[in-house]
Amino acid sequence: MKLRGPARPLHGSTELCGDKSISHRALLHAALSPDESRIQNVLRAGVTTAMIDCLQKLGVSITGDGNNLIMRGGVWRQPNGPLDCGNSGTTMRLLLGALAGMPIQVDLTGTPALECRPMGRIARPLRDMGASISADRAPLSIKGGRLRGCEHHLKIASAQVKASLLLAALQADGPTTIYQPEQSRDHSERMLRNLGINVHSTASAVRLHPNGRPLPPTHLTVPGDFSSAAFLIAAAVLVPGSKVHIHGVGVNSTRTGFLDTLRAMGADISIKNCRERGGEPVADITARHSKLRAVEVRGELVVRMIDEFPIFAIMATQAEGTTTVLDASELRVKESDRIATLAGELRHMRVSITERPDGFVITGPQQLSAAMVDSQSDHRLAMSLAIGAMLADGKSRIQHSEAIRESFPGFADVLRLLGAEIY
Ligand code: S3P
Numbered sequence: 001m002k003l004r005g006p007a008r009p010l011h012g013s014t015e016l017c018g019d020k021s022i023s024h025r026a027l028l029h030a031a032l033s034p035d036e037s038r039i040q041n042v043l044r045a046g047v048t049t050a051m052i053d054c055l056q057k058l059g060v061s062i063t064g065d066g067n068n069l070i071m072r073g074g075v076w077r078q079p080n081g082p083l084d085c086g087n088s089g090t091t092m093r094l095l096l097g098a099l100a101g102m103p104i105q106v107d108l109t110g111t112p113a114l115e116c117r118p119m120g121r122i123a124r125p126l127r128d129m130g131a132s133i134s135a136d137r138a139p140l141s142i143k144g145g146r147l148r149g150c151e152h153h154l155k156i157a158s159a160q161v162k163a164s165l166l167l168a169a170l171q172a173d174g175p176t177t178i179y180q181p182e183q184s185r186d187h188s189e190r191m192l193r194n195l196g197i198n199v200h201s202t203a204s205a206v207r208l209h210p211n212g213r214p215l216p217p218t219h220l221t222v223p224g225d226f227s228s229a230a231f232l233i234a235a236a237v238l239v240p241g242s243k244v245h246i247h248g249v250g251v252n253s254t255r256t257g258f259l260d261t262l263r264a265m266g267a268d269i270s271i272k273n274c275r276e277r278g279g280e281p282v283a284d285i286t287a288r289h290s291k292l293r294a295v296e297v298r299g300e301l302v303v304r305m306i307d308e309f310p311i312f313a314i315m316a317t318q319a320e321g322t323t324t325v326l327d328a329s330e331l332r333v334k335e336s337d338r339i340a341t342l343a344g345e346l347r348h349m350r351v352s353i354t355e356r357p358d359g360f361v362i363t364g365p366q367q368l369s370a371a372m373v374d375s376q377s378d379h380r381l382a383m384s385l386a387i388g389a390m391l392a393d394g395k396s397r398i399q400h401s402e403a404i405r406e407s408f409p410g411f412a413d414v415l416r417l418l419g420a421e422i423y
Contacts, residue, residue: 001382001401001412003422005370007390009241009289010418016229018043018067018222019250020407022187022280024090025163026220027051027071028098029191031060032170034074035217042067042222046379046406050086054095057083058106074214075102082107082139087114087335087377087406090160092138093122097164100131101171102144109139113377118333122164125152129168129176149174149210156330157182157303159254162206166192166199169208170215177207182303185254190279191218220278223250227307228408229285230258231383234311235415236287237267238318238391243288244418251283257297257304258312259285265292265319294321294364302328310384313342316362317351318391325359335406336378345373345385349392370394379406386411390420 023043030037059077085092120136134141169176183203198209236244316323331338350369354361370392375382389396
């Protein structure tokens with residue numbers, strides 16, 4: 001992908017593809033129901049293609065057109081070969097939870113990058129519940145069966161671990177309680193409650209009582225993805241003269257730490273027309289160009305904006321003062337080591353950034369230089385570097401930008417419609 005900066009003002013309105021986390025959960029819940037589910041506005045991107053392919057190999061019927069799917073699942077069958085989770089950590093982790101209660105043996109593989117990501121955080125508690133899992137990294141093999149309800153004390157606030165354990169808990173012989181150090185995204189809890197499952201949750205614990213019956217069907221319209229909206233919000237706030245509206249975005253507070261942080265930095269962002277879609281809060285967001293001041297981000301806020309740090313780093317380069325991110329060592333085990341990749345690639349754009357073991361420090365404002373940068377096949381890095389390139393003087397090139405298809409295939413088209421020069 002090539003971009004020319006400095007970008008002209010961005011103007012216009014857009015809607016976004018469905019939320020990645022909610023799409024994954026809706027697909028899995030529908031796959032566990034023997035009745036017909038209908039899901040609208042499902043994210044169709046690399047990560048959900050991986051999930052859909054795996055579910056079909058497990059015997060789940062998935063039809064429909066584009067973003068609207070009709071599904072019928074129930075009891076899964078032994079697949080003919082290994083299931084390829086691609087580069088999707090959510091696919092592998094959530095599948096493991098659902099497979100833990102099924103009496104079949106399944107091999108799970110993925111890209112070399114996925115093989116580097118920790119799976120022990122899922123495998124260990126699932127073994128405690130009764131599943132056999134061959135390894136703590138991919139490729140691995142799972143043999144499920146009868147599960148016992150358990151108490152799990154998570155050391156890290158991970159919604160993927162929580163969602164995976166809840167999928168196993170649905171199939172266990174007694175209640176399961178998951179204690180979390182901080183509140184992570186709560187989409188699973190909301191969706192399961194909507195399906196009539198007895199799930200009680202607070203910021204520090206989630207308790208699920210299984211009812212021994214298969215899940216009822218899922219009927220849901222997936223809200224727009226806040227994590228994709230974050231790139232457009234950032235572009236509008238950063239590019240002088242811009243004003244961008246985004247309709248129908250999920251604004252669940254367990255996801256919107258980025259909004260709270262940008263507002264604390266002085267960004268002009270309004271949220272209107274709050275409503276509910278499938279048990280999730282949804283709203284229309286308007287973001288305008290603003291002058292930013294530096295902030296410190298740490299603690300529970302980190303969990304609520306965990307996917308937004310690559311784009312947040314670009315914003316920090318334009319804020320007056322020193323921005324510090326702490327308590328964010330989880331960034332090192334995402335699609336890339338996001339602290340190291342960010343620091344390395346931003347330095348190619350002549351940004352001065354200090355890496356910390358658990359975050360980074362950037363003093364702004366700084367002028368970004370046009371450069372050849374490499375996303376290291378990390379979709380959120382690629383989109384963040386593209387927004388950074390819009391602030392630079394001259395032509396930049398983002399290598400491995402095809403990774404963007406993993407979560408936001410329409411990224412370049414939407415930005416072009418808003419006025420960006422991308423080619
Ligand atoms: C996700 C949770 C987060 C997030 C990922 C999606 C989910 O991961 O980074 O993009 O859908 O539950 P962790 O649970 O590993 O923090």
